[in-house]
Amino acid sequence: MVFHSKVDKFYRIVLGLTVLxxxxxxxxxxxxxxGLGKIEALILFSTLLVSLIFILWTALDIxxxxxxxxxxxxxxxxxxHIPYTxxxxxxxxxxxxxxxxxxxxxxxxxxxxxxxxxxxxxxPTEREVFMAExxxxxxxxxx
Numbered sequence: 001m002v003f004h005s006k007v008d009k010f011y012r013i014v015l016g017l018t019v020l021x022x023x024x025x026x027x028x029x030x031x032x033x034x035g036l037g038k039i040e041a042l043i044l045f046s047t048l049l050v051s052l053i054f055i056l057w058t059a060l061d062i063x064x065x066x067x068x069x070x071x072x073x074x075x076x077x078x079x080x081h082i083p084y085t086x087x088x089x090x091x092x093x094x095x096x097x098x099x100x101x102x103x104x105x106x107x108x109x110x111x112x113x114x115x116x117x118x119x120x121x122x123x124p125t126e127r128e129v130f131m132a133e134x135x136x137x138x139x140x141x142x143x
Contacts, residue, residue, distance in 0.1 A: 001133060003124035005062035005075075008105040015059050022051060062104055064124050066133055069141065071111070073122060084141035086114040090134060093121055109134075 026048035030041045058076035065072040071082040093110040108123035109131055124130040 001066045003064045003066075003126060003130050005064070005103060006105040006107070006123045006125045006127075007060075008107070008123075010106055011059075011104045015055075018055065019052060022055070023048065026051075059104065062123075064122055064130065066130075066137055071134065071137075073120065080116060080120070082111070082113050082116070082120070084134075084138045087134075087138050088112045088114060090131060090138070092127065092131070 026044050030036060030044055036044075054076070058078060060076075062075045063073075065074075069083060071084065071087070073080045073082065089110075089112040091110050093108045095106055103121050103123035105123035107127065108121050109127060111120045111122065112118065113120070
């Protein structure tokens with residue numbers, strides 16, 4: 001089962017401000033520095049493009065898959081495989097947090113597990129449905 005990430009207004013604002021700030025940091029020197037050569041301008045612009053592609057890919061291509069033996073979490077090129085047997089605790093989460101977060105909303109699910117980072121926050125569109133299905137799979141994996 002594949003679930004996509006819920007995107008809330010706060011996340012869109014933060015993402016928009018991040019993109020705007022990054023664009024200004026790279027484009028202002030190109031626009032204002034008369035001594036900047038074409039090669040330097042091209043390097044700055046290329047770096048901006050690669051950075052924006054990575055940020056937007058990571059931020060907007062978020063999905064969670066309940067596979068046969070594991071929870072697969074992906075945000076752009078960043079992904080994690082979490083076996084159901086390693087999941088210790090699953091609970092609803094409301095707010096902001098640090099750590100391994102592949103979520104795009106403040107309301108999500110906090111998952112504690114034994115391997116890797118050990119703590120993950122995700123934000124599937126159908127939080128209750130996702131949690132119920134995840135709990136079923138965890139129970140089945142432990143049986």
